[in-house]
Amino acid sequence: MQLLTSYKLGSIELKNRMVMAPMTRSRSFSKGLATDLMAEYYAQRASAGLILSEAINISADAIGSPFTPGLYTAEQVESWKKVTDTVHKKGGVIFAQLWHTGRVAHSVDRNGVLPVAPSAVKIEGMQHFTSQGVKDYETPREMSIADIRQTIADYAQAAKNAIAAGFDGVELHAANGYLPQQFLSDSANLRTDEYGGSIENKARFTLEVMHALIDAVGGDKVGIKISPLHPYAGIAFDDPTATYTYLINELNKLNFAFVELMKRAPTFPLLPHYPVDDEIERFGKLVKQTLIAGTAYTRDTGDAELEKGIADLIAYGAAFLANPDLPRRFELGAELNTPDRATMFGGGEHGYIDYPFLK
Known part of the structure; x- marks a missing residue:
């Protein structure tokens, strides 16, 4: 089974090709700090070849959802050390996912401050989970050039903070409707300056952030x-193939570790003008770096994806959430625990660190 073979990611030897996908769990209840409970959660899953952490706010201005952690204060950096230390002691590898939510946010969890975005375009047709319950989205404030430059600097500083906290690397969250994808998209970006209009201009923000992270x-x-065809949070492209072909080709000019390509979640309908073929075939073949394929893979479909020779690693989300020993279960063909969706976001130990291991 290829899933259980080792893989060299740059200078890091991964013990298998199974990646624990980033999953927001909303269990950081004070000052955006990582907790002992979070350290136990990640350490339990250290048998993954690579752990990608839950999304971590790069600044106070990046915050979109309640009870999510940060990497922008000294106290937050220190708190993450217990997470990375416990993962490393278990022989694991962990990257920090860097997050700016942009317009996928609400002022009630931002000290009354409106969220920022490429343009003042409100998300319609869905609501946001806040600390005060579900609320309609607000119209965000359009970012100035100074805001953009500050945000890019915040990404770079958060990356340095992640390494100081003991993470093995960082991942830019440029998927799922968050800030980098808002800049990319035709539905969220109505700018007419150097960050809007053409595909080249709309991709500029993401590419500049990547340059800053690599330099940092x-x-x-x-x-x-990236998630080219996933329409979450009102993200739409006139021509997603043209946009992501350009972005991937530009990324190919950079020297970095991997691209995680998230397929559209089955629960989201494909937009009428979007291509119906497989995203890994369409976009993954363009990627020159290590490719991580993700979304709804099983033991058998993940291994079959690796057999095709396009993807190098396979990301598992809910399966890792409910099965801390997922690689062992795959090895034995054992039955999997079922994830409890009622405890995925927020709460304490239940549905977090109490999923049973194989005996």
């Missing part, structure tokens, strides 16, 4: 997550 910590410690 070295390309062997940097990855990026």
Whole structure:
């Protein structure tokens, strides 16, 4: 089974090709700090070849959801050390996913401050989970050039903070409707300056952030997550193939570790003008770096994906959430625990660190 074979990611030897996908769990309840409970959660899953952490806010301005951690204060950096230390003691490898939510946010969890975005375009047709319950989205404030430059600097500083906290590297979250994808998209970006209009201009923000991350910590410690056809949070492209072909070709000119390519979640309908073929075939073949394929893979479909020779690693989300010993279960063909969706976001130990291991 290829899933259980080792893989060399830059200078890091991964013990298998199974990646624990980034998953927001909303269990950081004070000052964006990592907790002992979070350290136990990640350490339990250290048998993954690579752990990608939950999304971590790069600044106070990046915050979109309640009870999510940060990497922008000295106290936060210190708190993450217990997580990375416990993962490393278990023989694991962990990258920090760097997060700016942009317009996928609400002022009630931002001290009354409106979220920022490429343009003042509100998300319609869905609501946001806040500390005060579900609320309609607000119209964000359009970012100035100074805001953009500050945000890029915040990404770079958060990357340095991640390495100081003991992470093995960082991943730019440029998927799922968050800030980098807002800049990329035709539905969220109505700008007419150098960050809007053409595909080249709309891709500028993501590429500048990647340059900043590589400069900050070295390309062997940097990855990026993209989701070309996933329409979450009102993201739409006139021509997603043209946009992502350009972005991937530009990324190919950079020296960095990996691209995580997230397929559209089955629960989201494909937009009528989007291509219906497989995203790994369409976009993955373009990627020159290590390719991580993700979304709804099983033991058998993940291994079959590796057999095709396009993807190098396979990301598992809910399966790792519910099965801390997932590689062992795959090895034995054992039954899997079922994830409890009611405890995925927020709460304490239940549905977090109490999923049973194989006996």
